[in-house]
Amino acid sequence: MDWQYFWELFFGGLTRGSIYALIALGYTMVYGIIELINFAHGEVYMLGAFTALIVAGALGIYGFPAVAILIIAAAVAVIYCAAYGVTLEKIAYKPLRDAPRLSPLISAIGMSIFLQNYVILAQTSDFMPFPNLVPQPEFLEPIAHIMGASEVLIIVTSAIAMAALTLFIKYTRMGKAMRATAQNRKMAMLLGIDADKVISLTFVIGSSLAAVGGVLIASHVGQVNFAIGFIAGIKAFTAAVLGGIGSIPGAMLGGLVLGWCESFATGYISSDYEDALAFGLLVLILIFRPSGILGKAKTQKV
Amino acid sequence: MQGLKKSILVSLWFMFLTFPLMVIRIDSLNGTIDWRWENMLGMGAGIFVLSFVWRFMLARKEAGRAAAAGGAMSARGAWFERLRSDPKAAVPAMALIFAVFLALPWVFSTYQTNIMISALLYVMLGLGLNIVVGLSGQLVLGYVAFYAVGAYAYAILNSNFGLGFWAVLPIGGAMAALFGILLGFPVLRLRGDYLAIVTLGFGEIIRLVLENWSSFSQGPSGIANIERPGLFGMQLSVNEATTYIYYLILAAVIVTIVAVTRLKNSRIGRAWQALREDEIACQAMGIDITTTKLTAFALGACWAGFAGVIFAAKTTFINPASFTFLESAMVLAMVVLGGMGSVIGVSVGALVLILLPEYLRAFSEYRMLIFGATMVLMMVFRPQGLVSPGRTKYNVPGADGVGADAARPAAGGNA
Amino acid sequence: MSATTATAAVNASAAVLDVRSVSMNFGGLRALNEVDLQVRQGEIVALIGPNGAGKTTFFNCITGIYVPTEGEVRVTPRDGRTVTVNGMKASEVTTLGMSRTFQNIRLFPTMSVLENVMIGRHCRTRAGILGALLRDPRTRAEEQRIVEESYELLKSVNLHQHYQDQARNLPYGAQRRLEIARALATNPFLLCLDEPAAGMNPQETLELKELVLEIRERHELSVLLIEHDMSMVMSLSDRIYVMEYGSKIAEGTPEEVSRNPRVIKAYLGEESHA
Numbered sequence: 001m002d003w004q005y006f007w008e009l010f011f012g013g014l015t016r017g018s019i020y021a022l023i024a025l026g027y028t029m030v031y032g033i034i035e036l037i038n039f040a041h042g043e044v045y046m047l048g049a050f051t052a053l054i055v056a057g058a059l060g061i062y063g064f065p066a067v068a069i070l071i072i073a074a075a076v077a078v079i080y081c082a083a084y085g086v087t088l089e090k091i092a093y094k095p096l097r098d099a100p101r102l103s104p105l106i107s108a109i110g111m112s113i114f115l116q117n118y119v120i121l122a123q124t125s126d127f128m129p130f131p132n133l134v135p136q137p138e139f140l141e142p143i144a145h146i147m148g149a150s151e152v153l154i155i156v157t158s159a160i161a162m163a164a165l166t167l168f169i170k171y172t173r174m175g176k177a178m179r180a181t182a183q184n185r186k187m188a189m190l191l192g193i194d195a196d197k198v199i200s201l202t203f204v205i206g207s208s209l210a211a212v213g214g215v216l217i218a219s220h221v222g223q224v225n226f227a228i229g230f231i232a233g234i235k236a237f238t239a240a241v242l243g244g245i246g247s248i249p250g251a252m253l254g255g256l257v258l259g260w261c262e263s264f265a266t267g268y269i270s271s272d273y274e275d276a277l278a279f280g281l282l283v284l285i286l287i288f289r290p291s292g293i294l295g296k297a298k299t300q301k302v
Numbered sequence: 303m304q305g306l307k308k309s310i311l312v313s314l315w316f317m318f319l320t321f322p323l324m325v326i327r328i329d330s331l332n333g334t335i336d337w338r339w340e341n342m343l344g345m346g347a348g349i350f351v352l353s354f355v356w357r358f359m360l361a362r363k364e365a366g367r368a369a370a371a372g373g374a375m376s377a378r379g380a381w382f383e384r385l386r387s388d389p390k391a392a393v394p395a396m397a398l399i400f401a402v403f404l405a406l407p408w409v410f411s412t413y414q415t416n417i418m419i420s421a422l423l424y425v426m427l428g429l430g431l432n433i434v435v436g437l438s439g440q441l442v443l444g445y446v447a448f449y450a451v452g453a454y455a456y457a458i459l460n461s462n463f464g465l466g467f468w469a470v471l472p473i474g475g476a477m478a479a480l481f482g483i484l485l486g487f488p489v490l491r492l493r494g495d496y497l498a499i500v501t502l503g504f505g506e507i508i509r510l511v512l513e514n515w516s517s518f519s520q521g522p523s524g525i526a527n528i529e530r531p532g533l534f535g536m537q538l539s540v541n542e543a544t545t546y547i548y549y550l551i552l553a554a555v556i557v558t559i560v561a562v563t564r565l566k567n568s569r570i571g572r573a574w575q576a577l578r579e580d581e582i583a584c585q586a587m588g589i590d591i592t593t594t595k596l597t598a599f600a601l602g603a604c605w606a607g608f609a610g611v612i613f614a615a616k617t618t619f620i621n622p623a624s625f626t627f628l629e630s631a632m633v634l635a636m637v638v639l640g641g642m643g644s645v646i647g648v649s650v651g652a653l654v655l656i657l658l659p660e661y662l663r664a665f666s667e668y669r670m671l672i673f674g675a676t677m678v679l680m681m682v683f684r685p686q687g688l689v690s691p692g693r694t695k696y697n698v699p700g701a702d703g704v705g706a707d708a709a710r711p712a713a714g715g716n717a
Numbered sequence: 718m719s720a721t722t723a724t725a726a727v728n729a730s731a732a733v734l735d736v737r738s739v740s741m742n743f744g745g746l747r748a749l750n751e752v753d754l755q756v757r758q759g760e761i762v763a764l765i766g767p768n769g770a771g772k773t774t775f776f777n778c779i780t781g782i783y784v785p786t787e788g789e790v791r792v793t794p795r796d797g798r799t800v801t802v803n804g805m806k807a808s809e810v811t812t813l814g815m816s817r818t819f820q821n822i823r824l825f826p827t828m829s830v831l832e833n834v835m836i837g838r839h840c841r842t843r844a845g846i847l848g849a850l851l852r853d854p855r856t857r858a859e860e861q862r863i864v865e866e867s868y869e870l871l872k873s874v875n876l877h878q879h880y881q882d883q884a885r886n887l888p889y890g891a892q893r894r895l896e897i898a899r900a901l902a903t904n905p906f907l908l909c910l911d912e913p914a915a916g917m918n919p920q921e922t923l924e925l926k927e928l929v930l931e932i933r934e935r936h937e938l939s940v941l942l943i944e945h946d947m948s949m950v951m952s953l954s955d956r957i958y959v960m961e962y963g964s965k966i967a968e969g970t971p972e973e974v975s976r977n978p979r980v981i982k983a984y985l986g987e988e989s990h991a
Contacts, residue, residue: 037495050323057328058335076322083319095360095682101494102441103681106638109443110677113631117671122323122341129330230627234506237499276510279503286500287488561850568849569842569860572828576836579825586780586819588811588840588903597846696831696864698880 004146009267010260011147011155015220017259018158022213023236024243024251025165026085026206032182032246033202034097039108040088042233043115044081044207048214049224050119052077053130060131070133070219077211085207086200094196112230119226127225130218150220161212162252165205169248174201182246231275238282244292253293305357313350320345359683403552407545415548419616421656422551423609428636428652429558429645430605435634436642436691437566438598439578441498443630444485444505448478448603450512450625452610457525457620458518467531471611478607479600486599490592505630512622524621531615547616554612555649558605563645565601567694574598575643628670635673638680641687651688731793732757733907733939734779734815739788739803741771741778741963748774750964751788754941756907761933761940763950766960767983772943773820775960776911780817781807795906812840816905818896820912820943826885830876833884833895834867837902867902873935874898874928890921894928901936908932910942914949922946926953951975959983 023045030038052073059069092111096104134150143152169175180188181198189195217232218224235258243254258278266274285292324345327336407415427449434442452474459465459473489500512519519525530543531550538546565571573594576584585591614620632655640651655676659669680687738751749771756762764772777783779790785803793799794814802810811817816837825833842863848856871877874894879887884895893913900908910929914922926949933940944950950957950971957974959967967977974980 037499047323054322054326054328057330058326061328061333061335080319080322083315087315087319092678092682099681099685102439102498103685105441105495105498106634107678107681109631109634110674110679110681112674113628113670114674114678117668117674119323121667121671122320123327234499234503241499272514273510276507276514279507279510282503283488283500283507286492286496290492290496564852565846565849568856569839569844569863570846570849572832572836573839575828575832576825576839579828580823582782582807583819583823583825584836585807586782586811586817586823587836587899588808588816589836590806590808601846693829693881694832696880697861698831698864698868700868 005267007146009263011151012267013260013263014256015147015151015154015259016262017239017256018155019213019217019232019255020236020239020258021252021255022158022161022209022216023232024239024255025162025248026210027237027240028243028245028248028251029178029202029206031240032248033178033185033199034093035101036093036104037108037237038088038093038206039105039233040092040111040115041206041210042229042231042236043112044085044088044229045210045214045232045236046119046224046226046229047084047115048077048081048207048211049130049218049228050123050128050214050226051080051211052215052218053128053224054123056131056133066131066133066135069131070215073133074212074215077215078208081207081211081214082204085203085210089199089203094199112233116226116229123226125226127223130222130224132222133219150216154216154220157212157216161209165209166248168205174198178202234282235278238278238285241282241290241292242285244294247292247294250292250294257293305354308357309350309353312353313346316349317342317346363683407548412541412544415544417657417660419544419548419551421653421660422548422555423613423616424633424636424656425555425649425652426551426558426609426612427606427633428640428648429555429562430602430609431633432637432643432645432648433562433565433574433605434598434602435637436644436648437571437578438574438595440595440598441494441501442599442602443498443502443627443634444508445501445602445606445633446625446627446630447485447505447508448481448606449610449613449629450508450622451478451481451603452607453614453620453624454512454519454525454610455607456611456614457528460529460614461525461527467529467611467615471608474611475604475607478610479604482599482601482603483596485603486596490595502627502630505625505627509622509625512625519622522622524619524623526619528614528618528620530618547612551612551616554608559645559649566643566645566691570594570597631677632673635677637687639676639687641689641691643691644687644689645691647687647689647691733793734941735791735793735799736779737789737791739775739778739785739790741774741783742786748963749778749785750962752960752963752965754958754965754968756939756941759933759937759939760955761929761942761953763954763957764941764943764960765945765947765950765957770960771963772960773911774963776817776909776943778803779810780815780909781805781810792907808840811903811905814904814906815909816900816903816907817909818893818900818911818913820915822889822892822896824884824892824895824899827883829880830882830884830887830895831864831867831871831880834870834899834902835863837870837899838863838867841902841904870898870901871895873901873932890917890925893917893925897928897932901932905936905938907939907941908936910940910944912943912945914944914946922949925949929953 023041026041026044027038030036030041055076056069056073059072064072088111092107093104096107134153136144136149140149140152169178177188177193177198178201180191181193181195185195188198236255239254239258240251241254242257243250243252258281261281262274262277265277321342324341325338327338329336406418410418427445431442431445434440434445455474455477456467456470459470485501485504489497492500513522515521530538531547533546573584573589576587576589577591577594581591584594636652636655637648639655640649641647655673659665659672665672732755734754734756736752736754738753739749740747740751741749752775754762754764764775766772774783778785779802781802788803789801790803791799791801792813792815800813802813802815825836828836842859844856844859868877868880871880874897876887876891876895876898879891884892887895893916897908897910897913913929914925917925929940929942930953932938954971956969957971958965959974959977959980961983966983967974967980969977
């Protein structure tokens with residue numbers, strides 16, 4: 001067995017999986033709170049990548065150093081994505097909170113199409129090159145043959161972001177309010193939790209994580225266009241479902257599992273059906289174990 | 303005053319929100335930044351106005367809801383109701399519309415006729431999807447997959463076995479229906495949003511297979527030189543063929559309208575609607591939801607299959623790029639705009655969404671933007687669509703004709 | 718009252734519903750614990766108990782919405798054969814002839830009042846896709862028959878005036894009666910009513926009681942009902958089963974049950990019909 005190839009695929013999968021996990025967290029948190037598949041979430045990720053691209057481009061022209069550009073671009077992307085996420089919720093979902101369940105989903109699909117075309121019209125429909133901003137420090141030299149610096153950055157950043165999120169949800173006041181709302185919104189409201197605030201916060205956190213993912217993947221892959229959100233969104237959703245939608249550790253686990261599946265399948269079998277793999281997996285999970293790996297099965301109330 | 307302040311804040315927020323994408327454009331070749339401040343001003347002004355409209359519409363929706371709860375019927379759209387329910391008005395109106403459609407190819411250029419053909423194809427697709435989404439309430443996002451099945455069925459059977467259009471039309475429909483059932487079986491237990499995503503995945507898988515299985519579908523380059531439908535073995539010029547296909551699709555649309563209307567008002571159609579309204583109650587009333595869902599899937603898919611065969615025959619060239627998710631979303635937008643469950647509404651919705659961007663050139667660039675916005679706005683402000691489904695009239699012997707207006711305290715006395 | 722005179726005649730006949738030690742577990746929670754219950758031909762049987770006693774779960778178990786974890790549910794439809802229904806789909810159970818209403822009304826809200834009842838006729842009619850598309854005379858005749866039968870049922874619950882209205886626009890009490898009409902449209906031998914009087918005023922409750930008695934006579938069916946309104950239960954039922962915490966704690970005639978110390982302690986208390 002070719003171990004170097006194996007490790008390459010392993011870390012490639014881990015890299016992908018981390019990104020999927022970051023985006024999947026947004027899906028799973030929103031679903032946990034308002035039981036909605038935020039179909040436009042992939043678009044928020046794409047907007048993050050695009051915003052970072054523009055900021056990086058502008059700063060590059062003014063001659064900023066690469067590391068500073070990366071940090072500023074990422075920060076701006078996070079702020080903007082949070083803002084987009086909240087706005088999205090206010091326009092497309094909030095007015096539909098008491099509507100039949102399919103209404104917000106259709107609205108979300110509309111929003112997704114709208115945002116893609118907004119980017120096309122405001123910027124371009126072409127692929128845009130994303131500058132390589134990640135330095136290749138010397139201490140990574142020994143592992144350079146299996147993973148590059150940007151991959152290390154992705155894995156480390158994702159791990160930190162997820163750890164921070166876990167701590168936040170577990171120990172802070174707002175985090176507890178979120179968990180309470182996810183379990184029983186009516187009860188939480190009766191106990192004085194401002195559900196609107198919790199929902200907004202959920203969108204802020206989810207969108208920020210997606211932005212981080214967007215910036216990381218853009219600098220890793222080196223190009224961005226309006227359509228990257230759709231595929232990434234579906235895959236991240238698959239990850240969320242795989243782990244058990246509504247479950248935060250589930251989303252992380254699901255992301256990694258999907259990343260590895262893709263990486264090994266394309267590496268050892270064939271890359272023709274790379275995208276079909278995720279779709280197929282999604283269909284299979286939803287049919288055979290809709291509650292996912294870590295989710296709990298629900299009984300229907302009559 | 304309150305509103306003014308709110309609108310200013312909202313418009314400032316959107317100016318901030320759209321700043322990087324709308325204002326900055328990087329010219330990486332020359333290393334310069336193109337600052338498009340005029341976009342920001344336009345955005346600010348536009349949002350300022352829109353926020354008033356938004357609040358006005360929301361208030362009106364609330365008022366409308368309150369009025370409906372009070373049992374009042376709006377007088378608005380009364381002429382339309384009359385047109386629909388009074389045969390004296392409906393028959394001439396329908397005859398007129400029919401005459402206009404019959405005359406179109408003689409008035410229009412071939413180019414315009416072609417546009418009408420694709421618009422009518424979308425009407426057909428919209429009506430087919432309406433069976434699944436509008437009547438039975440199952441949100442299917444991969445509808446275009448069945449369209450692809452029909453189109454590829456014709457393309458492959460024609461280029462490999464020389465089968466003609468009329469022979470493949472039923473085969474294409476049947477194959478699509480079969481795919482509908484194949485998809486239907488595993489997803490029976492899923493509800494609502496999960497079903498939507500699974501069907502989306504299914505649609506994408508079909509497209510990816512068509513793209514990658516080159517020996518079968520010739521991959522991304524597609525299949526060319528598909529035969530046009532023959533007319534008693536006559537050789538038709540391109541113009542004549544276009545006219546012929548126009549009439550063919552017009553006939554197909556009429557058949558579709560009749561069929562969907564009949565289905566809707568039948569025992570099966572009622573079961574679909576009951577399924578849409580309440581799955582549990584539907585089962586408890588003795589309706590087998592498995593077969594009910596599967597028939598809806600199969601029939602909806604079947605229509606997409608028919609449309610696909612006609613599409614392949616019309617364009618004579620197909621490739622997987624014609625069958626993306628965006629296409630499914632477009633058909634869904636038509637159903638949503640027109641009014642889920644409403645045959646007239648969906649037909650009008652499809653025509654509007656295809657023809658408007660074609661004829662208002664200024665719009666064509668914004669076409670998909672408008673599609674997306676339509677879906678959001680319709681859901682927020684008018685979820686029932688432009689045309690709410692018509693009430694079926696039943697011949698009830700001994701009834702006093704007019705059902706009492708919204709039922710007030712039920713009549714006393716025991717039954 | 719008619720209820721007591723009917724009892725004597727009924728006692729001799731066979732059980733149309735025979736539930737033997739049915740249990741239902743949700744995960745670790747035991748919602749029903751070995752419940753036995755019989756309904757005989759023509760009887761009105763009430764199932765009472767405090768909130769959360771498992772009454773609705775019991776209904777869901779016998780009507781096919783849930784599959785009981787243990788035990789057996791046997792029914793004897795009009796044709797005389799006895800069928801075990803646990804594991805059957807809800808729609809099959811209804812087709813056999815057991816029909817129900819819901820505690821939290823589940824009508825088809827945007828369909829018309831008449832259509833709601835017409836849905837009930839679904840399992841007793843045949844027309845398929847081809848019939849719908851071709852509209853042959855047989856399909857048309859069947860359709861007209863559905864309309865007429867449904868309208869007749871609406872008359873019997875006094876809702877025929879409203880047959881064209883949307884179901885959701887009916888007042889609460891009328892919606893309850895519409896649910897009964899819809900259930901009757903499936904032509905049941907056993908009608909299961911889940912809190913039919915909930916939310917009704919005393920006058921409406923009284924009318925409902927008359928309606929249930931009349932339905933039993935006219936459609937020759939048995940009734941199993943869950944109800945909290947004690948005056949209605951006591952005056953309407955031939956026999957009463959009492960549940961608490963998922964178990965049956967008593968059964969008998971209204972007289973017997975209301976004298977049972979365990980029942981009084983558990984549930985009736987001061988509410989006991991004095």
